[in-house]
Amino acid sequence: MASAGGGPVRAARRRQTAVAYLFLTPALLFFAVFLALPLLFAVLLAQSRWAGFDLADIEPVGMANFTDLFARGSTFLTPVLTNTLLYAVGTVAIALIGALTLATCIDNLRFQGLWRTLYFLPIVTTVVAVGNVWKYMYAPGGLINGVLNGLGLHSVAFLQDPGTALPSVVVVQAWASMGTAILILTAGLKSIPEAYYEAAELDGAGAGTVFRRITLPLLRPSLLFVCITQFITGLQSFALINVMTDDGGPGDATNVAALEMYQQAFRYGDWGIASAAAFVLFLVIVAITVGQLWLFRRKGGES
Incomplete structure (x- = not known):
């Protein structure tokens, strides 16, 4: 049957x-x-040499493109890949700390929807608009230097000095991406049961202890998501740097991997080097993402 x-x-x-x-x-x-x-x-x-026009001109070269990327005299490892990592780390650090602070403050304020909307506005604004506005604010005669001069301080060549160009763009990237992090962390804060805070208050725990022992551990999934997405965004950033620094200037001070790939492919016509750089960047992103997952899971197991 x-x-x-x-x-x-x-x-x-x-x-x-x-x-x-x-x-x-x-x-x-x-x-x-x-x-x-x-x-x-x-x-x-x-694994080929190609100028980007006729497919018949593709010339296999094996691993030569990867060898050229890390050969002596190549600028890919230093400063391009170094700038990329510094850019991503700086963006994540500023955005995460700022978003966590603001999300905690917003969670205790009235009109929370209004505050979240205001901080989310840079996300829905085009990167070109954000980059140009900040570029004019950073200019020698711009708003920021005007404030510094009004306080009796000297002007700063934010985007013209190799020492300050990359940190200046990092600040803008962190500011522009903070809105999404605030929304995610605010949602995470809302999901924490009030019973935990009430029990801590009855036990006489201070605000710092409550934040370290209750808020941060229970907010770990949201923090992990924010860290991973912010790192990936920072490592892949291209448009903002291109708008604010005119192709990674001054010199290679703000040149990052995504911008280098664009220049190799569309400016120099070397699609093989650009593709090899893309795979190196992909491996870096995978390694950092796996490392973050391992670190957060280990911390979760220890707590």
Whole structure:
């Protein structure tokens, strides 16, 4: 009896599977055309020389592109990749600390929706607009130097000095990305049961103790998500630096991996080097993401 009924059941399951794949077809086609095929093409280009015009001109060179990236005299490791890591770390540090502070303050204020909306506005503003506004504010005769001069301080060449150009752009990137972090952390704070805070208050715990022992441990999933997304955004940043510094200037002081890839491909016509740099950046992102997951899980297990 079981074997007799197995045939119709299997046929029904096959029909259900076919219908499921039919509905998945648009998403699978999108994935194949815009993700899988470009990825395979990038793998090919990373091991080739190509100027970006005729596909017949693709010349296989093996691992030579990766060797050139890290050869003596190459600027990819220093300063390009170094700038990329510093940019990402600085952005995450400022955005995370600022967002955590502001989210905690907003959680204790009235009109919380208004405050969250105000801090989220830079996210919905185009990067070009944000970059140009801050570029004029950083100018020698801009608003920031005007304030410094009014306080009796000397003007600062924020974007013209190699020593201050990268930190200046980091501040803008952190400010522009803080809105999303505030929303996520605020939602995380709202999910913490009030019973924990009431119990801590009855035990006489101070505000600092409550924050360290209750808020931070229970906010760990939100902090992990913010850290990972902010790091990925920082490591992939391109548009803001391009707008504010005119192709990574002064010199290579603000040149980062994504900008270097763009210049190698579209300015110098070396798509092989650009693709190899993209894979190096991909490996860096994977390593940092895995490291963060391991660190947060270890801290979660210890607490």
